Amino acid sequence: GEINKTDQHQYYNEWIFGLEKGSKRIAAMMATSYNAKEEDGHHSGASSHGAAGVVKSKKPDNTAFKQQRLPAWQPILTAGTVLPAFFVIGLIFIPIGIGLYVSSNNIKEFEIDYTGVDISNPCYSCAKNFSWNSTTPCVCSMNFTLEQPFESNVFMYYGLSNFYQNHRRYVKSRDDSQLNGDQSALKNPSKECEPYRTSDGLPIAPCGAIANSLFNDTLELYHIDSNNTRNTIPLVKKGIAWWTDKHVKFRNPGENLTAAFQGTNKPVNWRKPVYELDPSDPDNNGFINEDFIVWMRTAALPTFRKLYRIIQKKSNTTPTLPSGKYVLEITYNYPVLSFDGRKRMILSTISWMGGKNPFLGIAYITVGSICFFLGVVLLIIHHKYDTRSNSADIPN
């Protein structure tokens, strides 16, 4: 049986390679390759007749992957799938948009510019006579009236315009290690902080242009009641920074701040060292001062607002800020006129989706309507010009 098998095999090969060719040639031909796999004389053809007998098949595996037959979902764009999608998008977006728009409109917001550009502005003289070296702070007051009461918690922001907190050199001019309380970075701040890295031979803490340009106007708010008396409105200064910033990103280099910051200098523009930023609350000093943290989170755009204080709702019966006259008293320390900047104070309530933001609501309504409209148009086009109802026109 064995002999018969190999014989058959050989004849099979002969048949493949041609009847008329000699067996000698056949055996050789099978290995006739310049880079012959076998050494001379041991031709693969001959060896295949040998004891092993079976030639290893090189047939590729029959797997779905190798044969590119993986089961697959093959979606195609048909009117049946695309058109409903448009309607669904429209139907979802329009209500969201309306909701956003309404809640945005319900938010009460008041904004006042106290830069002092106009001569009529009470802060005009402060702005004009600003000097870095002056020891006496310049104070100005702005009167304003709230037409409507602000019911829930009110958030007080300061807004700056034309202030490039997002400039590359500005953004990188800080040392996160130092702000994280790293001792070595405290004494030897990163080079990124230049030119606010050292002053008078001592390292600056906190170093860099961002810290140096800390917003240092003080804003105070008074309500003028019917008796024309000024009632101070309590402004809460804690809870304005992100929890992660206050507890993770920013850390003081030590418990005893005065000692910890020994051997460092305050930023050039600052009047007080970093550990005296908040004289009223010892826990709000050093790098974890919330005003400082808020400032250090650089804005994305040249016009921005930052949370300054929170006016908490006291009772359910009276509004947080009843309508009426108010006075904003500003200790004017922060110069913006030189670069045509603006300073604003903003009072705002918030809703479920954050602050007042008409853009999103309008955008949602617009996009939703466009999608719905497109759905209708495409439906009409599809019905009028449908060409693919029959695929009989495929040339064979």
Next chain:
Amino acid sequence: MAFWRRNTHIEKERHVKANARDYNDKFSYADNRIKTSKYNIFTFLPINLFEQFQRVANAYFLVLLILQVIPEISSLSWFTTIVPLVLVLVITAVKDATDDYFRHKSDQQVNNRQSQVLIRGSLQNEKWMNVRVGDIIRLENNQFVAADILLLCSSEPYGLCYIETAELDGETNLKVRQALTVTSDLKDITKLMDFDGEVICEPPNNKLDKFTGTLYWRDNKYPLDNEKMLLRGCVLRNTEWCFGMVIFAGLQTKLMQNCGRTTFKRTSIDKLMNTLVLWIFAFLICMGVILAIGNTIWVSWIGRNFQVFLPGEEFQSNAVFSGFLTFWSYIIILNTVVPISLYVSVEVLRLGHSYFINWDQKMFCRQTNTAAEARTTTLNEELGQVEFIFSDKTGTLTQNIMVFSKCSINGQTYGDVYNEFDEKVEITEKTACVDFSFNPLCDKAFKFYDGSLIEAIKLEDLAVQEFFRLLALCHTVMPEEKSEGHLVYLAQSPDEGALVTAARNFGFVFRARTPETITLCEMGRAVTYQLLAILDFNNVRKRMSVIVRNPQGQIKLYCKGADTIIFDRLDPSSEALMYTTSEHLNEFAGEGLRTLALAYKDLDEDDFEVWMKKLLFASTVIENREDQLAVLYEEIEQGLKLLGATAIEDKLQEGVPETIACLNLADIKIWVLTGDKLETAMNIGYSCNMLRDDMNEVFVISGHTLLEVQQQLRSAKEHILGLSRVSSVGDVEKTDMFADDSVFEEAIIAEYALVINGHSLAHALEPQLEHILLDLACLCKTVICCRVTPLQKAQVVELVKRHKRAVTLAIGDGANDVSMIKTAHIGVGISGQEGMQAVLASDYSFAQFRYLQRLLLVHGRWSYFRMCNFLCYFFYKNFAFTLVHFWYGFFCGFSAQTVYDQWFITLFNIVYTSLPVLAMGLFDQDVNDQNSLRYPSLYKPGQQNLLFNKRQFFLCTLQGMGTSFLLFFIPYGAFSVMVKEDGSHFSDQQTFAVTIATTLVIVVSVQIGLDKHYWTAVNHLFIWGSLTVYFAILFAMQSNGIFGIFPSNFPFVGTARNCLSEKSVWLVILLTTVVCVVPGLVVSFLRVDLFPTLTDKVRHLQQSRKKEGPQEQNLRRVRRTSSRRSAYAFSHQQGYGELITSGKNMKMSTVSSAGSPGRTPHSSTWIENMLKRKNEVSCTSDESGNRAKQTPKQQVRA
């Protein structure tokens, strides 16, 4: 290699002394070691890196890296570039290293082959690499020749030896080499040891068919030519052993000199991509300039005043200088529009596609156990754009197997199988074969299906007996009987072998021959015929005859030849039979069979005596001997009696006509370039359905002079154009308007074919005619070039490549196809056959021609489709990703501040979005493989370059730009006044970055989902996985832990948590995603709905089919149209008749036993004759080669 080669002086002449290593060492000739590898362990790193940085892309990223180190410019950290760059370099290096490893391995294999070298008086086994010039080596039968050697002597008489040169020129027939007479006696080792001849010859060159040199030995000079040389790569056949002296070794052998470095092939998409990258680069510079100008303006208007809070460094106080620095900073930031990962991804895709080709079971040939192989991994998508296929014939379209399939004997046909209802049955593998067991000497591989022939034999039908007797006697085959009954025929042409084998199986076994006798075993009886004369074949005679005396003493002439020739020489008595046979011949020819007519004649003893005398006299004449012989042959081959006809099937490869028809439907033009004769080529043309009877005209160009050829080409072209002009009567003016042929081409419906002969082609390829040739050829549906040299094949390909902006593919199996395979855009080699040269030079190889259909229509189409989709998406993605920085520039004082986190920039292309797009590029299928084959028209978009071109690029970059615009401005609008739900401010840079980055990742993921047609599990995994990985990495990198370890590298701590927990952020993301995606969706929906392409329709059909469930698909079968053409079966070389009658090719023993001294003077001339003829052939081909080589130069001069 190049380094040391430069040092050696240019060799003008080669001096080689036998057995004198010291003498030969003076010249420092190359040794026999072959090195194709590029690196070794130590040089790998420096050389590979050097090579890699020569690539523009890598150098570009290196420059970027250097820029990033300059602190004033650096807008990104160094790692954003170095991580991808290192990744790219490593991947490429690993690939190069594995490639080189395999080259080392194959070099080693070749170098370590053993050969026997004569050293110090004894034969020693040496490795090939240690063989040196001047050594005398011994070769044995079936061994490869190790180097280019001068044949000194052999085991055969007269210093003859036989070689097969398939590796060199693709010809599989045996060739004869003969040693110089003076050296052919050096048959023992001591004599060889004393041999101290010196050869002075030409320096190494690549001319395979030419060698000039002189042997100086014992004060005599002997001229040497190519007939005395055995070249490396040849295989010794039918010769027990031979000795030779090494003249050229290793890299200086003619074979290696011919293996020129393969020029690196690039696909058209590659070229387009390079152009586009340049465009993008220009675009990048434009953006850089705009932003730099913006910066200059900003600095002088705003920045100057902003110095209170952001003091400019001294040198930056100059606004223009600041702008200059900003330019470079922006170049760094925006560099991702030319993504480094593009090149790597493209390579990965191509590699993947190559593997799919290697893995395809439907391209695996069971018989030869060979799978398809993509040998180059850089050309896959070009397979989807092929417009011209140049195919070899022998071994590619045909199997080069001749099968005796039918015959007509005495007016009766045999060979068809009928069932019980007298209907013709198609012969399949299952059809029962005729049982030849009655014949112990039969060839078991022979198959015949018609039992009636065997019955006729057994009934001792005289005509049938005579028919097979003729086949057994009239030929030049040499038998070899190793053991009793184990017969092997050495046929010079395969058709003769088939005929003799047929006779053998039907009981007329050709058993042995001497110069004067032929021994048959007729139905078990040994019969010896006396061989009186062989009237040899030549191209003019188209027939051959033998004159034999049978044991009964009768003298008979048996003749076989082309039907027309035989019919002219028939005896009137055969007239009736002639008509019947002629009908049968037509029938055979209609089936594409190659036919021969057989006839015999009884000769009168006296007449023959007279004739024989004349013949002997004529063969001693020196002048005009051939003509005189021809006249004598003509004289006796008259009044023949017809016996019948044979029909041999030149077996086509499986599925060839179907494949050709299918490729034709895909608008691919197939040109056949063959070394075969005109008749054979045309016959194959008919059987492949390339030539058909219903064609309007088949032009045959066979002029011998330039003018003739020009005339023929012109008239053919005028014929075509004229006809079509006539056909569109009335708008003559209109046709004049379309004077441009390329437009006009489309208008021609009539089908024409062009058949052009090699010698005419040589003229037609000259510069003044090539245009008209090309025009004409493109007007024709079928082009067949026959009798072409390998060089001409390449020239034809080159011609098309040069003048038509089309992708060409050359397919062949032999070494003679190598030049064409290397020239064409894509070279395909048929593997599993004898030679490997074609496969080694090819880009793709598989075992059968029919796989070409699958390679192009399925793999090529998919590759092209995938690559185009991939590129479109990739450019879109990167534009969307990068241009956000551009828009942001207007709001950050043009300070080159990035929008995203640096880690995001680093990881976006290589981690977050690479896998989904790779999966799309690897697995996407618009139409499945069955439908791709079923609708060949689906292939056309590739040829027209529709899926990715400059317009598509423009559109996808525009989409990318639009997306980036929306990506920036929607969050911009939302964030300008956004606060968190707890009231804290929220419009900070980091939140902005995370929001836009998240939106971007989501948008591009949704977009790829829409672009994708085929969602496999892998695609799902990669898309969802990438999104998951994005969020995982985002949160991980912004976690407290990692910030605690590297506070300055991960400043985004907590941003993701704060940002992504806000409803408003998600609302922004949702809005942006919808707005970015919807326009594209609308456009593609409208396109599919209103202007569906064939692809869309087929997809639709495919889906509806799938819903209906699987259906039986009947594949189209191409029916051969019956054509009344015949090609007679004779692929024969002249001269073998003489070889036999002289007895030179008989083994010593046979010759001595039957030696006849009387013949010797006559026979001494045969070798000279044969060599003379061969020289003529080689000279002419060489001339034409030279001429053809000059043409490009002439063109340059012109």
